[in-house]
Structures are given as C-alpha cells and as structure tokens.
Amino acid sequence: MALLRGAGLSLRRWVGRAGVRLEKDFGDPAVTRVREAAEAGVRDGLAARPESADRAGMLGTVSEVAGVEEWIHRAIAAEPDSALPLLVAGARYVAWGWEARTGARAQQVSRAQFEVFHERLRRAETFLYEAAEREPDWVTPWQVLLTSGRGLEVGPVIAQRRFEAAVRRDPFHLRSHQQHLQQVCRKWGGSHEAMHAFARASMLKAPEGSLLGQLVALAHIEHWLDLDGEACARYMRGFDVVGSLREAADRSVLHADFEQGYGRVQVCNSFAMAFALAGDKEYARRCFDATGGVVSEFPWYYINGGNPVGAYRNYRSSVGA
Structure with missing residues (x-):
C-alpha cells in the first residue's frame, strides 16, 4: 500500500465543511504566534513554554517552517550560551532533511536525495547533542534525536539508548513514544x-x-x-x-x-x-x-x-x- 508521508503535499489546503475543520497549530494561539514569528525570521515564544510535551508540539511546528535553516544560525551566534536556538536548529535540520528524502519508500528515493538527507541529519545531530549537553534535563533534544537516528540508521541499540534517555526525563512523553514506535x-x-x-x-x-x-x-x-x-x-x-x-x-x-x-x-x-x-x-x-x-x-x-x-x-x- 503506497504511503503519502512527506510527499510534498500541501495538506492544509483542504477546507472542512459541515462542521468539520482541520486542526492547525494544535488549536493554540501561542503556537500560531511562534509559527508566524518563525515565518518572519524571528525566534520568539518558545522560551515561554516549559520543557515538556507542550514545547515538543510547538517545536515541531517551527521545524516545518521553510527558511528557519537560514536565520537560525544568527540566533545561535547572538545567544552563544543558550541551548534553545541549538534545539530549534536541530529540529529544523531534521525536518529539512526529511523534505529532501520525501516520504517515499527507500527504493523510490534517489542516491542524491539520500546524500542530502543524511548530510542534514548529521548537522542536526551536532546541534541536538550540544543542546542536550547544555540542558541535561531537557527531553526534547533526545526526542528529536530519535527521528534523526532513524533516518541515519543508527541501529536498534543506539535507538533504544536514545529512547531511554528521553523517558528518564519524561516517562510518558508522547512524541518520544511515537518516534520509538516508528523505530521498532x-x-x-x-x-x-x-x-x-x-x-x-x-x-x-x-x-x-x-x-x-x-x-x-x-x-x-x-x-x-x-x-x-x-x-x-x-x-x-x-x-x-x-x-x-x-x-x-x-x-x-x-x-x-x-x-x-x-x-x-x-x-x-x-x-x-x-x-x-x-x-x-x-x-x-x-x-x-x-x-x-x-x-x-x-x-x-x-x-x-x-x-x-x-x-x-x-x-x-x-x-x-
């Protein structure tokens, strides 16, 4: 059965009728503000959310915004002691990598696509590990590392260690469990x-x-x-x-x-x-x-x-x- 994951579809173009509407930004105005700021080239609002599932959802939304990979490096330079810009960079490079790969089956992805995919994931992991080192109690760097690791095929042992690192910090973290389900x-x-x-x-x-x-x-x-x-x-x-x-x-x-x-x-x-x-x-x-x-x-x-x-x-x- 053919899958449609990440196949370049503009899913938000569909408009609900008869009392049905598509959820956007988790129905959360704060997420909308952060997304709009990211679209305008500003890293703003994430710090207002605690390091929790709420931040994971907001981070996921920002990671899908085209152009974040262009301005996030300025944010890292402007805040050399902060882990948050590094976390945003890592999440965006993972999403950006998957955009290059697309959601097609592996046999339908070209060698050139895989090269770009892996290059972006490797850069993402550099950012994520540095963020995790600076903020050892944060779960989200480990959650995103579960996704990058799957793309880089780090193997079941390393994937399990990353999942264990996530759940030590938050035993019932939804996104971490969702990502590990994909891994297994x-x-x-x-x-x-x-x-x-x-x-x-x-x-x-x-x-x-x-x-x-x-x-x-x-x-x-x-x-x-x-x-x-x-x-x-x-x-x-x-x-x-x-x-x-x-x-x-x-x-x-x-x-x-x-x-x-x-x-x-x-x-x-x-x-x-x-x-x-x-x-x-x-x-x-x-x-x-x-x-x-x-x-x-x-x-x-x-x-x-x-x-x-x-x-x-x-x-x-x-x-x-």
Whole structure:
C-alpha cells in the first residue's frame, strides 16, 4: 500500500465543511504566534513554554517552517550560551532533511536525495547533542534525536539508548513514544510483534487516561498499511485487533481521566480512524464524537488521496456518526 508521508503535499489546503475543520497549530494561539514569528525570521515564544510535551508540539511546528535553516544560525551566534536556538536548529535540520528524502519508500528515493538527507541529519545531530549537553534535563533534544537516528540508521541499540534517555526525563512523553514506535515497526527494521508489544507495554505503564493509549491504535494502523488488498480489511476486522483497540480506548480516549492539551485531538482522530477501519461502529462513533469535528492531519493523510478532512468525513459517515 503506497504511503503519502512527506510527499510534498500541501495538506492544509483542504477546507472542512459541515462542521468539520482541520486542526492547525494544535488549536493554540501561542503556537500560531511562534509559527508566524518563525515565518518572519524571528525566534520568539518558545522560551515561554516549559520543557515538556507542550514545547515538543510547538517545536515541531517551527521545524516545518521553510527558511528557519537560514536565520537560525544568527540566533545561535547572538545567544552563544543558550541551548534553545541549538534545539530549534536541530529540529529544523531534521525536518529539512526529511523534505529532501520525501516520504517515499527507500527504493523510490534517489542516491542524491539520500546524500542530502543524511548530510542534514548529521548537522542536526551536532546541534541536538550540544543542546542536550547544555540542558541535561531537557527531553526534547533526545526526542528529536530519535527521528534523526532513524533516518541515519543508527541501529536498534543506539535507538533504544536514545529512547531511554528521553523517558528518564519524561516517562510518558508522547512524541518520544511515537518516534520509538516508528523505530521498532517493520518498515524501519523492526517487526509487527515488537511494535505491538511496545505499544501495549507503554500503554499499561502509563496512568489510565494517558495519551499513550494512542500507540496501540497507531500500531494497528501501521500493520494495516503494511498489507495489501483484502488482507487489510481482514486484519483490521479481526477479533483480536478490535479487542485490543477497545482495551486501549477504554484506558485512554474514552476514559474519564483522559488528558487534555497537546496531542489530544490527534489521539481522538487516531482511534476514530482505527475503529472505522475495523468496522466497530459503536466505538468509532464515540471516538468521532470525542474529536468535536476537529481533524488532525495525521493519521488521516494516509488515505483518500492525502485529503485528511475528506477521509475523516467519509469514514465518519460510514459509521453513522
């Protein structure tokens, strides 16, 4: 099944209808201000956020802004003792590297693309390690190093050490767990078994209501993406898969103590998509209701031609939500 990760699509061009809208900047005006500042060539606002999941989301948004790689070096020179410009530079060089690689399968990426990809990731790691040395309690340098390491194929041992470094600083850091899930999945040299085991173990270690229940839904979506033809539907509609999804939803998105704030919308959308694919209309409707009509780009951009809002609306209708 062809993937659409990072294939140069302008995903935000899709406009919601019938009470549906695409989430932008996590629905957070502070993130919008930081993004607009970055687009104007100014590093501003990140320091106002604590070193936490909230900063991870904001940093991810800034890393996707074209041109940050041009002015961030001036910010580093102007603040020689600060780790924050280094962190921004590292995150941007990782995202910029992936732009060169695109989201295509490895066999569809040219040698020249890989050379640019790896060069940018190596530069990113220099910035990130320096930021981590200056601020040893920060989790975000290690979170971004998980992504750069996967692209540089550092291998499972180093990847595991980086993940352990992240969770020592924040045991339930959503983005770090999402990135490590990618590391252990089959397409990056892991296996379906390792991926599902990691997802469920992470969910069970976290408090009930944690966002980490999303990992179970993402693991099943990744497994589904790795199949073709009728095998996709057979897999998602399997009794074990539906039971696994229900267990995870009950412990997270549908739990009375479900976390608020950064990542919540994406978690609700991930479960809505997974249950719709599984044909579990009852749980799908509950998860669609939990989204409040707000659509996250991920993971919907995997289907329906990369149109997240269109995919959301089609699948929501299919379950009668």
